[in-house]
Amino acid sequence: DAMVIQNPRYQVTQFGKPVTLSCSQTLNHNVMYWYQQKSSQAPKLLFHYYDKDFNNEADTPDNFQSRRPNTSFCFLDIRSPGLGDAAMYLCATSEPFGGSLEQYFGPGTRLTVT
Amino acid sequence: QKEVEQNSGPLSVPEGAIASLNCTYSDRGSQSFFWYRQYSGKSPELIMFIYSNGDKEDGRFTAQLNKASQYVSLLIRDSQPSDSATYLCAAAGTYKYIFGTGTRLKVLA
Numbered sequence: 187d188a189m190v191i192q193n194p195r196y197q198v199t200q201f202g203k204p205v206t207l208s209c210s211q212t213l214n215h216n217v218m219y220w221y222q223q224k225s226s227q228a229p230k231l232l233f234h235y236y237d238k239d240f241n242n243e244a245d246t247p248d249n250f251q252s253r254r255p256n257t258s259f260c261f262l263d264i265r266s267p268g269l270g271d272a273a274m275y276l277c278a279t280s281e282p283f284g285g286s287l288e289q290y291f292g293p294g295t296r297l298t299v300t
Numbered sequence: 301q302k303e304v305e306q307n308s309g310p311l312s313v314p315e316g317a318i319a320s321l322n323c324t325y326s327d328r329g330s331q332s333f334f335w336y337r338q339y340s341g342k343s344p345e346l347i348m349f350i351y352s353n354g355d356k357e358d359g360r361f362t363a364q365l366n367k368a369s370q371y372v373s374l375l376i377r378d379s380q381p382s383d384s385a386t387y388l389c390a391a392a393g394t395y396k397y398i399f400g401t402g403t404r405l406k407v408l409a
Contacts, residue, residue, distance in 0.1 A: 217395050226308075228388065228399040229344070236395065276343055282395040287332045289390075289397060291343040 189213070190292035192277050198298045199267050207262040207295045209277030218260040219289065220252060221276040229276055235260060236282075264297075272299045302327040304391050306400035314408050319376040321403050323389030326370065330391035330398075333365055333372045338386045338402065347387075348374065379407045 190211045199205040209218065216237050221229035233242045235254045249271070251263040264271055274296050278289040303326045313319045325333070332351040336344035350356045350363040350372070362375040372391075376383055386402040 219397075226401070228304075228401045231396070234396070274341075274343075280395055287392045287395060288334060288346050288349050291336075291345070294343040296341075 190277060190279055190290050192275075192292035192295050194295060195293060196296045196298070198300060199264075200300055201269065202266045205264050205267055205297070207264075207275050207277075207297070209260045209262070209292055210258050211277075211279045211290075211292075212258070213279055213281070213290060214257060215279035215281040215290070216257075217280045217282060218254060219276075219278040219280070220250075220260070220262050221278065222271075223274045223276055223294075232262070267297070267299045269299050272297055302391075302398050304389055304398045304400035306387075306389050306403045308401060309404040310406050311403055312406045312408055313379050315379060315381060317379050319379045319383065319405055319407070321374040321376070321387050321389075321405065323372045323374075323400055324370055325372065325389075325391040325398070327391060327393065327398065328367075328370065329393050331394075332392045333363070334390040334392065334397070335361075335363060335372075335374045336388040336390065337383075338388055340386075344388055376405075379405075381407045381409045383407050 219234040220232045223229045253261045277292040280289045334349045335347045338344045348363045360377045364373045388402045389400040390397045
């Protein structure tokens, strides 16, 4: 089945220790998104890729970086995680051409910072 | 600032009743509107999308859109305890989404 996969599902890292979260998709969608979601809050868009074009949200901290080496994979790098970065990180994809723009979410990675 | 507003709830309804969830949006450029269901600790799953004024029905779910009033709603008929979750409303322009904070629905058995 076509899907969005995130690894790991749970990640524990130490304060200040770099961490990388990964996302892959078999949908062949052009657009990939990274969201941060904290408890009882809306998903907050960090950045998205339209194909290879990277689009950073204005309020996304410099501590967060992303890479998309090919259509299928996208990575979220947190260079120096702080306690406030503990959250669920959601990867999503969409296909803006010929579709209804719906986003398909992966299962998320729960990040804990100790 | 572009916003999507939802009542955070909780909205409590008895089993078998109709649950009505509402959402307003500020960006008139929004073209498509989505309802996602999110269980605690899980990722959002798409329930319905709508982009034309009026009603759209899918099983027990009906989405309603009124672009003049910038209002979207979701009706859940014959509510079941398994429908208890947070429902996120989202508005999309081109391919960027604005999410609301969600309404927590409790269906009481």
